[in-house]
Amino acid sequence: MSVVGIGADGWPGLPETSRSVLRAAEAVVGGPRQLALLPAGECAAERVPWPSPLRPAVPGLLARYAGRRLAVLASGDPMFYGIGRTLTEIAGPAAVEVLPHPSALSYACARLGWPVEETEVVTLVGRPADRLAAALHDGRRVLVLSAGADTPAEVAELLTERGFGPSRLTVLEQLGAENETAYQGVAEDWSRAPGDPLNVIAVDCRRAPDALRLGAVPGLPDAAYENDGQLTKRHVRAATLAAxxxxxxxxxxxIGGGSGSIGVEWLRTHPSCRAYAVERDPGRAERIGRNAARLGVPHLTVVTGPAPDVLAELPTPDAVFIGGGLTAPGLLDACWDALPAGGRLVANTVTLESEALLATWYRRHGGELVKLAVAHAVPVGGFTGWRQAMPVTQWSVTKNDETGAERR
Incomplete structure (x- = not known):
């Protein structure tokens, strides 16, 4: 099987190697737009549109054309947010020959004069626009892979809502084709009608002066979260993510998601991270979802129900945080048993009863038991004094094969 990258310029833009593969193919699979780019006189193969949903249909499609010369068309570089990844995961790298074409990222950066290695990419193809929020930092350059003609307006609206209305947008349509066009505007003033559905959006990020500043490391301002008081506060949150x-x-x-801050900031550390927030209160569970979307991680999975009852259906974790419900019967045991070797468990509490429980587990399994105390400067008459927040007891431990815990 050969996977051939093709651009908006179609057949004329293909190198001879790719053309030869397509001429020799007995069947060519692709989207309707890509298949329409192949001239009948050059490529006589059977043309097979991708079924929907795509991924579940791939094994059957490959079995159907087993033993025949099969080519697959992909937009641009098949391994850049393309079908190449799916095919190599299902069929194996040895069964797939990939013939790349310049990607939308390469074309866009070439047109804009942006260094590729310094340009962040966010795809909104089949994904919610909220994902873009995590990439917004003043002065950064972001390339958005568009889902269609309406995406530029959707991006402009999101930027304005998230405090990045002054950002400059450049929409590049039909990159690489003869009818390639580009137009610009400012997000908060965007009024362009939808254009060509084949577009990418370059965002030169500019934060509004009055917008809340969100950094790239854990410990976001407490004001970034909608909450009812059930929120791991900023300084303790930063220490918890470090553990x-x-x-x-x-x-x-x-566990005990509250406002979702731990799960949210876990996901913001890297796009490939995953998280489940478990919250028994339906109102708080909905709030977690809103916080996750606003802070750029709408893929946070919220599970509504009591722990440990709902934990059995969740995938194996690499780390567990318990921020509430420590004294629930069987909770610590269930979390400990679910962790694989090398998994980490961190638990925070402010009550004496839960602290005693953590002390027992610390004596049994080792790890690190610490007390985190934070004081804030406040007015005292005409002077300034310290107001102590409730101290937080934190137990953190790494599970291993031999002893069940790693003593530090």
Whole structure:
């Protein structure tokens, strides 16, 4: 099977190697737009549109054309948010020959004079626009892979809502084709009608002066979260994420989600991270979803129900955070048993009863038991004094194969 990248310029833009593969193919699979780019006189193969939904249909499609010369068309570079990834995951890299074409990222950066390695990419193809919010930082350049003609207006609206209305947008349509066009505007003043559905959007990020500043590391301002008081406060949150130590691709259970801040900031550390927030209160569960969407991680999965009852159906975690319900019967045991070797568990509490429980588990499994105390400067008459917040007891531990815990 050969996967051939093709651009908006169609057959004339293909190198001879790609043309030869398509001429020799007995069947060509692709989207209707890509298939329409092949001239009948050059490519006589059977043309097969992709079924929908695509991924579940791939094994059957490959079996149907087994033993025949099969080519697959992809937009641009098949391994850049393209079908190449799906095919190599299902059929294996050895079964797939990939012939790339310049990607939308390469074309756009070439037109704009942006260094590719310094340009962040966010795809909104089949994904909610809220994902863009996590990439917004003053002065950064972001390339958005568009889902269609309405995406530029949707991006402009999101930028304005998130405090980045002054950002400059450049919409590049039909990149690489003879009818390639581009137009610009400012997000908060965007009034362009929908244009060509084949477009990418370049965002030169500019934060409004009065917008809340959100950094790239854990410990976002408390004001970034809608909450009813059930919120792990900023300084404790930063210490908690440091103990959880998220790494790319890892999965977190956030037990007693509250406002969702731990799960949200876990996901913001890397696009490939995953998280489940478990919250028994339906109102708070809905609030977690709103916070996740607003802060750019709408893929946070919210599970509404009591722990440990709902934990059995969740995928194996790399780390578990318990921010509430520590004294629920069987909760700590269920979380500990679910962790694989090398998994981390972090639990926070402000009550004496839960602190005693953590002390017992600390004696049994080791790890690190600390007390986090934060004081804030407040007016005292005409002077300034310290107001102590409730101290937080935190237990963190790494599970291993031999002893069940890693003593530090």
């Amino acid at each position: 959880l130590a998220p790494a790319p691709g890892e999965l977190l259970w956030d």
